[in-house]
Amino acid sequence: MTVPSTPEGAKARQEKRPWPRQVLAPLALAQFVCSFAGSNMTVMIQDISEDLDTTVQGVQTAITVFLLVMAALMIPGGILTDRYGRKRCLVIGLAVYGIGTVLSALAPGLGILILGNSILQGVGTALLIPPVYILTTLLFTNVADRARAFGAIMGMGGVGAAAGPLIGGLIASTISWRAAFVFQALVVALIIVLTRRLDDPLPPDPDRVFDTGGAVLSATGLILVVMGILAADDNAWLMGALLLVGALVLVAFFRWVRAKERAGAQPLLSTSLFRNRTSNLGLITQHTQWLMLMGVSFVVAAYLQVVRGYDAIGTGVIFSASTLGLLVSSLGAERFAKRREQRTLVMAGFAATICGIGVLLAMAHGEPSAWTFVPGLLLIGLGMGVMLTPSVNVVQSSFPEDQQGEISGLSRSVSNLGSSVGTALAGTILVADPAVGPYAVALGVLAFIGLGGFGAAAMLPRTPAPTRHG
Known part of the structure; x- marks a missing residue:
């Protein structure tokens, strides 16, 4: 029997599942493997380009397209979870993702790698990630418990992103870069087994209308915008054209949404999602955080391999170093949430991350020792771990249960768009000439963007966003 979507029902669900490890384990591992996929290839750029007889920029394109596909399809993926059920979409997404990893491991050339890694893994991620955040929001109802749950999930996601270079590097150096994809396939198989004990707290809504036109417009607009950024180092006119067309398509998407709402139809996203000031600010911080994390990862990895050898x-x-910092601070998410306002935590995270980038810049001209990178990366990891969880909590807690599918898709789309833009932006500056000058410019740009995120965090309410239920 399904517990009704009421405050009493939510409380009953919380009492029945005080801390369901069988729920957190597959959800946290799902976030880990998707974040790992977005970062582990950065240390294998040289190996992959040589083995597949392609260029560093070709591999960068594969990485960026993977992140882009996630960002473009995450909103439709969130809507599909409402229609077909959260657990079903999670399992289907894992299956598609797993097929993509196997295809990537067997890729004879860049084209197949893009199909397996960039397309299939991207589509699979767009299907499986929204259920992770919807289930977490539905199962854990008070701020501290939800912070603890999101802390575990975001901690694993952050570790996946930060440890991706280490794990990927170990596997690539001792076996082959292809084995890194086999590793992902094994993790996916484990998650599918663990989901057998996962219960969906709400039934599917087969009457939920899927706005195909809105999905096409939103995905097309996002793709054109990021492709415009990618084109910056090749053709300024092409970059401008893609950015302009992409912006126009996104404007058309929002006009489409308003027109459907006026006609009484159900659009892909409700415009009410954008009327919540707290959520909007939280989305800006999420976008900026992942832009900085993936941007810094790409810049430093490319610089270390191409310039430092x-x-x-x-x-x-x-x-x-960044993995350790992120893990340590993520594990304290519940304790931090009880002692500090979410606004304070996000601001502190941005401050630490910007300082970490400053340390990396200060040591760029020093001796070519690995230790010169440790303090900056450690600070960045600590800062990211402090702010990832409260930013997600701010956004998810701003809406009732019946809008969790929409806001989860939007939230993950914004975050993955940040990852995609960060990689594209950093690669555009660095790939043409990854020397000290462009390295410093790329990090400087990322730090400047971080100041914008700090400003958005400073405008968040001084009290945590209230937890509301349908």
Whole structure:
């Protein structure tokens, strides 16, 4: 029997599942493997480009397209979870993702790698990630418990992103870069087994209308915008044209949404999602956080390999500093949520991350020792771990249960768009000439963007967003 979507029902669900490890384990691992996929290839750029007889920029394109597909399809993926059920979409997404990893491991050339890694893994991620955040929001109802749950999930996601270079480097150096995709396939198989004990707290809504036109417009607009950024180092006119057309398509999307609402139809997203000031600010911080994390990861990894001559495992070992910092601060998410306002935590995270980038810049001209990168990366990891969880909590807690599918899709789309833009932006500056000058410029741009995120965090309410239920 399904517990009704009421405050009493939510309380009953919380009492029945005080801390369901069988729920958190597959959800946290799902976020881990998707974040890992977005970062582990950064240390294998040279190996992959040589093995597949392509260029560094070709591999960068594969990485960016993977992140872009996630961002473009995350909103439709969130809507599909309402229509077909959260657990079903989670399992289907994992299956598609797993097929993509196997295809990537067997790829004979860049085209197949893009199909497996960028397309299939991207589509699978767009289906499986929204249920992770919807289930977490539905199962854990008070701020501290939800912070603890999101802390575990975001911690694993952050570790996946930060440890991706280390794990990927170890696997690539000791076996082959292809084995990194086999590793992902094994993790996906484990998650599918663990989901057998996962219950969906709400039934599917087969009457939920899927706005195909809105999905096409939103995805097309996002794709054109990021492709415009990618084109910056090749053709300024093409970049401008793509950005302009992309912006026009996104404007058309929002006009489409308003027209459907006026006609009484159900659009892909409700415009009410954008009327919540707290949520809007939280979305800006999420976008900026992932832009900085993935941007810094790409810049430092490319610089270490191309300029300093480190191999994949050496680069991964250096990145373990950020992994350690992120893990330590993420594990304290519940304790931080009880002692500090979410606004304060997000601001502190941005401040630490910007300082970490400053340390990396200050040491860019120093001796070519691995230790010179550790303090900056450690600070960045600590800062990211402090702010990832409260930013997600702010957004998810701003809406009732009946809008969790929409806001989860939007939230993950905004975050993954940040990852995609961060990689594209950093690659555009660095790939043409990854020397000290462009390295410093790329990090400087990321730090400047971080100041914008800090400003958005400063405008968040001084009290945590209230937890509301349908």
